[in-house]
Amino acid sequence: MDPILSKSAAADLVVAARLRRGLSWSDLAGEIGAPVVWTTAALLGQHPMTAEQAERVCRMLGLDETVAESLRRQPTRGTDPALLSDPTIYRFAEALAVYGPALKELIHEEFGDGIMSAINFRVGFARRPDPDGDRVVVTFDGKFLDYRW
Amino acid sequence: MDPILSKSAAADLVVAARLRRGLSWSDLAGEIGAPVVWTTAALLGQHPMTAEQAERVCRMLGLDETVAESLRRQPTRGTDPALLSDPTIYRFAEALAVYGPALKELIHEEFGDGIMSAINFRVGFARRPDPDGDRVVVTFDGKFLDYRW
Amino acid sequence: MDPILSKSAAADLVVAARLRRGLSWSDLAGEIGAPVVWTTAALLGQHPMTAEQAERVCRMLGLDETVAESLRRQPTRGTDPALLSDPTIYRFAEALAVYGPALKELIHEEFGDGIMSAINFRVGFARRPDPDGDRVVVTFDGKFLDYRW
Amino acid sequence: MDPILSKSAAADLVVAARLRRGLSWSDLAGEIGAPVVWTTAALLGQHPMTAEQAERVCRMLGLDETVAESLRRQPTRGTDPALLSDPTIYRFAEALAVYGPALKELIHEEFGDGIMSAINFRVGFARRPDPDGDRVVVTFDGKFLDYRW
Amino acid sequence: MDPILSKSAAADLVVAARLRRGLSWSDLAGEIGAPVVWTTAALLGQHPMTAEQAERVCRMLGLDETVAESLRRQPTRGTDPALLSDPTIYRFAEALAVYGPALKELIHEEFGDGIMSAINFRVGFARRPDPDGDRVVVTFDGKFLDYRW
Amino acid sequence: MDPILSKSAAADLVVAARLRRGLSWSDLAGEIGAPVVWTTAALLGQHPMTAEQAERVCRMLGLDETVAESLRRQPTRGTDPALLSDPTIYRFAEALAVYGPALKELIHEEFGDGIMSAINFRVGFARRPDPDGDRVVVTFDGKFLDYRW
Amino acid sequence: MDPILSKSAAADLVVAARLRRGLSWSDLAGEIGAPVVWTTAALLGQHPMTAEQAERVCRMLGLDETVAESLRRQPTRGTDPALLSDPTIYRFAEALAVYGPALKELIHEEFGDGIMSAINFRVGFARRPDPDGDRVVVTFDGKFLDYRW
Amino acid sequence: MDPILSKSAAADLVVAARLRRGLSWSDLAGEIGAPVVWTTAALLGQHPMTAEQAERVCRMLGLDETVAESLRRQPTRGTDPALLSDPTIYRFAEALAVYGPALKELIHEEFGDGIMSAINFRVGFARRPDPDGDRVVVTFDGKFLDYRW
Amino acid sequence: MDPILSKSAAADLVVAARLRRGLSWSDLAGEIGAPVVWTTAALLGQHPMTAEQAERVCRMLGLDETVAESLRRQPTRGTDPALLSDPTIYRFAEALAVYGPALKELIHEEFGDGIMSAINFRVGFARRPDPDGDRVVVTFDGKFLDYRW
Amino acid sequence: MDPILSKSAAADLVVAARLRRGLSWSDLAGEIGAPVVWTTAALLGQHPMTAEQAERVCRMLGLDETVAESLRRQPTRGTDPALLSDPTIYRFAEALAVYGPALKELIHEEFGDGIMSAINFRVGFARRPDPDGDRVVVTFDGKFLDYRW
Known part of the structure; x- marks a missing residue:
């Protein structure tokens, strides 16, 4: 077998x-x-x-x-960290390093103490025409979950 | 001084x-x-x-x-990696580990060989009401840059 | 200020x-x-x-x-990894290294594809008398969240 | 052979x-x-x-x-750290990063200087029905061992 | 297949x-x-x-x-970090450790807040004769991209 | 003192x-x-x-x-690795990850077994006007040193 | 205060x-x-x-x-890994790297599946005269704990 | 061959x-x-x-x-660090983290500046009967080497 | 092929x-x-x-x-870091950790700002008889290179 | 105090x-x-x-x-790894990465199974005039210690 x-x-x-x-x-x-x-x-x-x-x-x-x-089959999820340094993927990691703490502040201000779910979650991908060069538009859309004991 | x-x-x-x-x-x-x-x-x-x-x-x-x-003053950009394990920020990193290679495939399929710029770039943040619980919607919107020698 | x-x-x-x-x-x-x-x-x-x-x-x-x-004040959550090697804390990490994959299998078998929330979540702590030596009983109790697009 | x-x-x-x-x-x-x-x-x-x-x-x-x-055969125990970032397993690691130091304080307050054994130890797994969504309940139950010279 | x-x-x-x-x-x-x-x-x-x-x-x-x-086929770009310690490659990494912050200062002074693109980018390689020993001349030539929201 | x-x-x-x-x-x-x-x-x-x-x-x-x-005073040279992830500096590191092995091949083909010195070395920085956007031009210029026992 | x-x-x-x-x-x-x-x-x-x-x-x-x-006060136990490379401490770590798997085999052969406790544990230190040079004798003496569910 | x-x-x-x-x-x-x-x-x-x-x-x-x-054949000695987290081996590493600096102090107090050799060295393993549970007794016995220029 | x-x-x-x-x-x-x-x-x-x-x-x-x-064939030079912890090789690394900064001071005092070349370089190996035990004598002999722009 | x-x-x-x-x-x-x-x-x-x-x-x-x-005072020996990337010190580390396994082979061939002591050890430093440029000569001289149980 x-x-x-x-x-x-x-x-x-x-x-x-x-x-x-x-x-x-x-x-x-x-x-x-x-x-x-x-x-x-x-x-x-x-x-x-x-x-x-x-x-x-x-x-x-x-x-x-x-x-x-x-x-x-049920996966074990995740990506080999070595692949995250591919330039096309790395730009997302860089954006997170630059904007991550700001997004945390804004989530807390708008929703209170909690997180954006990465499980009840969808990702959108689109091309937006632009005269200065078309744009990649990626949307992270997750349910807010408040810390609840 | x-x-x-x-x-x-x-x-x-x-x-x-x-x-x-x-x-x-x-x-x-x-x-x-x-x-x-x-x-x-x-x-x-x-x-x-x-x-x-x-x-x-x-x-x-x-x-x-x-x-x-x-x-x-001009900053040196980036976030201490220790902060990236805060649960509110970590969910974005997890999403990248799960969807990063898929986004790379789709960028190349749609645009060819290149990247989403993280410099000519903006991030949107919104709350979207939803009867099953409001949602955090974060949009990454960057100019496509093709590998050009 | x-x-x-x-x-x-x-x-x-x-x-x-x-x-x-x-x-x-x-x-x-x-x-x-x-x-x-x-x-x-x-x-x-x-x-x-x-x-x-x-x-x-x-x-x-x-x-x-x-x-x-x-x-x-809103915290940035997490613990300095150096502290996780304190023997009293480390035993929990060791238990996770030994039983983590088994818990993953059982969650998927019982609930399907998803996770135990660490946000809609509570932790119980109790002492259970036992003639062979009292026991530490720690309960992790989190809402199941299914992967939902 | x-x-x-x-x-x-x-x-x-x-x-x-x-x-x-x-x-x-x-x-x-x-x-x-x-x-x-x-x-x-x-x-x-x-x-x-x-x-x-x-x-x-x-x-x-x-x-x-x-x-x-x-x-x-007698095993060498442990899990490849790469697998610990699978979201279903990671939530347990996150809970440990958030609650580990608190559990250490409570063990010492209740039992004195020592640890919860991860050897004389059992793990329970259950599904608890809940109208707001069923819950994963995992119990760590280990004998207290005091530091004894 | x-x-x-x-x-x-x-x-x-x-x-x-x-x-x-x-x-x-x-x-x-x-x-x-x-x-x-x-x-x-x-x-x-x-x-x-x-x-x-x-x-x-x-x-x-x-x-x-x-x-x-x-x-x-579309590549996943990057080099195994172990190879970057080969002496011939390492000298470039060492130059970056010594001159990287200075180049950052000069880019910002000359161009403002932004980066040299590594995508709209070319690399030149030449041998320059020199009576004291010929020289390796490597040129990094990338379009300036200003941070633009 | x-x-x-x-x-x-x-x-x-x-x-x-x-x-x-x-x-x-x-x-x-x-x-x-x-x-x-x-x-x-x-x-x-x-x-x-x-x-x-x-x-x-x-x-x-x-x-x-x-x-x-x-x-x-004589310095201890080098840069905190955390600073190397600043986007303006990182693009040089990315270029090295993409082109480092190619530069190694070309140095060996042109000069034989050896390295570009990072000590007998100078770095040039210039702005080159270009109708499609001005360019950052950085030149690494080091004496070739052959492996010599 | x-x-x-x-x-x-x-x-x-x-x-x-x-x-x-x-x-x-x-x-x-x-x-x-x-x-x-x-x-x-x-x-x-x-x-x-x-x-x-x-x-x-x-x-x-x-x-x-x-x-x-x-x-x-109750300590958080452990030693900064940097100190473990001091030569006097490092020799113990080296001995563990050389003999650790052998000790594991012998513990299992002699006692079955389990561990030497590091909690119900004492360490002895002695100088043993020897004509070829006195010797450091360090004894680890811990209760055997069998894996017991 | x-x-x-x-x-x-x-x-x-x-x-x-x-x-x-x-x-x-x-x-x-x-x-x-x-x-x-x-x-x-x-x-x-x-x-x-x-x-x-x-x-x-x-x-x-x-x-x-x-x-x-x-x-x-002459070996290259050492153990894959991943194996050192097996619980049976890890207890020795934990003991070293807790007692390593104390052993260093005592070696210096008793012998002066130097180390216990891990080369002119033997390891003993014994089971010691004990009414409260038999004990694992491991002895590290190495020649003292003083720093000698 | x-x-x-x-x-x-x-x-x-x-x-x-x-x-x-x-x-x-x-x-x-x-x-x-x-x-x-x-x-x-x-x-x-x-x-x-x-x-x-x-x-x-x-x-x-x-x-x-x-x-x-x-x-x-032209090599990519270097050694797997795991092999550097073999005791016979590690003693050289330990010597570098203990004496490296002193050698840097002495090179600068004697020669000015620069380095010992590891390219224009040879290594000697010899056994030196000694009544207290023969000695390993390893000589690093490299051309001094001054920082020269 | x-x-x-x-x-x-x-x-x-x-x-x-x-x-x-x-x-x-x-x-x-x-x-x-x-x-x-x-x-x-x-x-x-x-x-x-x-x-x-x-x-x-x-x-x-x-x-x-x-x-x-x-x-x-008795020191804790060693050097912050960050300092080991200073170019003047790094060349010694690079030499060890290139020649370490060869030195191990030669020690074993000449002396048998054992090490060069880094404790019964001295380091020499000299400048050797050379018409092609003076040379840094560093000598590691340590007593051979054979693995002896």
Whole structure:
């Protein structure tokens, strides 16, 4: 009996198949009727898929049941810190280092003592045309949770 | 001749005066006509203020010229990593660990090889009413920069 | 204008006054009608107190308004990692290293994909008599939050 | 002669077999008549099993003697720190960072100078129904050990 | 279906083929009509190549389509910190530790609050003859980006 | 007898005096007839000044002999790693992570086995006008040293 | 009201007084009738003293009540990792790196699954004459605790 | 020609053979007439064995010449820091954190400026019966070496 | 086409062949007429060999062309920090921690502002007979390089 | 009663007095008849001085009894790792990273299993004239200690 294909090995196969078949992340998200950021994160190993989602995606990508089994599995979430220094990802970390304490102040001022949930949470991604150069717009949208004993 | 008051010492004085006078970050932002996330970050030491901005804020808070001089000074930006484990800030770091690689994939798919600028950049903060509990909505909005030799 | 007394400086004064006056943490919790773990954590700088709580505690301990002001202030939460190697605290970290992955498995099996909230959360502390030696019983009790997009 | 299958390789096989056969951790615990947290931790590699426990579990899961041999072996305990940042596990670490020093104070106040044992120790896991959302209840229950020269 | 050859595995094959065929980095850069620093970095895995660039380089080196596919792929950029202590690379890091704060001061004095872009950026490499020993001349040339909200 | 004023305390006084008197780094470099990058680095504590240089700079800035004594002293060189994450400095570190291995390859190809000296070394700083936005041009120029037993 | 003198500040005063009065650690241990390793560790801040022990030691050393109060206080135990690289302490750490896994094997072989307690524990220190050079003999003597659910 | 089997691979084979044949570490030590702590450490890869020792041990365990060759090889000593957090080993590290500075003081008081050698050194392991629970007794016995220029 | 054998894999083969053939490092150094420290370092992967050196060494050791190709290749220099805690290597690191700042002072006093080159540099190794025990004598001999702009 | 002046504070006073009085490290070593590397290290806080050495040095430097008391005290040895990246000190660390494993091989080949003592140890420092540029020659000379149980 074999262990389940690891989430990162499954992600490598998904990425390769996606490129070879010329499919976009949006195509994959459309296939399963889920938001594109959620779908991309799930295929990279950060969310478990339902059996149906995994099956449809694997059929579209020409991947077999071992990949689908891995996609269904509950993940251990997180990213290797080494990858966070990739320049495209690092700019988000830099923004957090510059604006994190300000966001904390504003959350407390507006909502009181508590946090923005990262679990009851969604992330939006959009391109906004701009004559000075189009813009990446990423929205973090989480339920406020107050410290409650 | 004395050294300039450090940015963090100035921030401590701003925070104390703000609480004692009962002023909100929005009040301070309104006084200088600047966005509230920018103003909060600047007063916490992450952006230099103009002479007029610094003077108006210090007058409103009852702080003297040594604070204003510090607020005008060019900062060394960043946050002590120890503070990033405060739960209110940490949720943003966790979101980045879960969604960072997905955002990288989507930026490249939509825009090509490049990054979201963290310099030509603004951060929005809003409260969105929701019957299941109001939500914190934070928007990162940066110009796309393509790798260009 | 002076900055606010830091949370850790206030905690040092609380601890000293408590010992000199011979008051227990339970006495202090009783005075403000709050749970003892919450009260202890708050006085050590991990939760903000209401104005009335801070005033009553400071009166009981013979501490002045600068301490009360600090106790009311919104904290940056967390503990210096060096303190986590104190043997009394370390045993909890060791238990987490041994049982953390098992707890993750059981949460997912019982509740699905999500977490135990550390915000909508309470901690119980009790002594349980046992003929083989009394036992420390600590209960973590947090609302389940499911990953919800 | 081959080395013994590593504890983590055995755990991967257990997890895969468990999912494929549709068995819960409770089913496995029931089979060997042991508490579910202990059983889960042991199967993930944190406790040695007796020969009989290992044999029964492997029979139920359809795994062979090489897995049983690994399950019987004395473990080196602990968890890769990278896994501790998985959100479901991290909330326990966050609770420790917020409440650890308070628990230390209360242990010393109630019991004197000493620790809660993490060896003579058990962990309870339960779901508590709550109209505002069911709760995860985890109990750490360890014998008090006083510093004794 | 196989995963795509990793960027580092492709780089190892490029380096081996280059040495065995006696080709210089300049030869490879010339073949694709691109700057030599850019070409070297791309072949070491730091930039994606176009399909034509990848094909020409692989033909010149006698490498097959799996390498070309890898060279075309979007990279995760960065270098293992262990490699940064190689003496030839470390001298650049040392120069940054000695001159970094001075460069920051001069950028702010000359341009105002902002940064040198590392994206709209090129690196030059030259040998400058000198009677006291020839010199390595490396030029960092990036567009100034001002902090702009 | 007092210890010598630390290099960082002297740098703080230099920076404050420079801003209050409205002098540029170039003004200070001009006063002592030294290159501007060298002068800025020396005043920030990375190079010892001659007695005459220290005296002239302190006279221009209105600083006393204790500062001059500190500026003459042999430094321990380097920068607190925390400062290297300031965005303006970080872009140089990022460039090194992206291009460091390529520069190593090119140095070896052109010069053989050895390094660019960071001691027999100078750094140039210039602004280059460009219709698409002016550019920061930084030149690292060091003598090649071959590994020689 | 002042905070309690920190344990490390009290230890500095004890060490200074001990040297100036020419008292040995054994003299101090003799005064309070306690083992010398325990006494030394307690005076360096690792164990709380009883009121009588603290008073007798402080009288012998000519130190006042503020030191005695600190010596009575419950410590946070542990040593700054930087001090562990002092060569005299480091040799113990090196011995642990070389023999730690062997001791683990032997504890399990002899006692079963469990640990040597570091709480119900004593440390002996002796000089053993030897014609080839006298020897330092340090004994760790702790109660065996078996893993017991 | 193959590289020599690594010390850790050899140790894995020794551990497996020992368990399968039901031999104790003492049996192995007896076979070669060496102390049991030394023998265990050597078989785990921390000391080189003589050709005769390696041969006798491998014969007893049914292991071949490739293991014997590895056991004879000069080791690079030390333990992966991750293993030092295993609870059974960690208690020794904790004891060192609590008593290390006290042992340093006592070594200097008794012997002068110097160290306990970890090279001219032996470790004893014993079980001491005790009505309150048997005890683990570990003795570190090293030659004193004085700092001698 | 295969990648080049890594430097560390080649070193493992060299070490194994050396032991099996009973050749000393001096024998190998003698064969190529190079200093023994240089030769040993080169064979462990820290210096590139000439084609002739690599060929002669491989012939003497019975290793094939793939090893020789690896030995000729330009290395990335440095040692895994984990290996630096081997006791035999660590003593050099400890000596540097104890004497490093003193050597810096003496270099500056004798030569002015600059460094000992680690590139134009050689290391000597010798055994010096001594009636109290023979001594290891290691000499670092590097050209002084003055900071020169 | 005051604590003893710390070793690093004493070193700062020694360094300042030495510069102001124009004395070299050799002058100070000559005054006490001790080797110059030893004397410099001792005055920087790495070795205890005898009462007479401390008194003579302090008289020569015009420093008072509090400095002499500190110089006599037993040190905790070692250097802040941040200082080890100063370029003048770093070159020694780099040499160790490049040649450390080779020195280990040669020590074992020449002497057997053991180490060069860093305690029965001396360091020599010399300038060797050379027409191509004078050289820094540093000699590490330590007694060989064989692993001896």
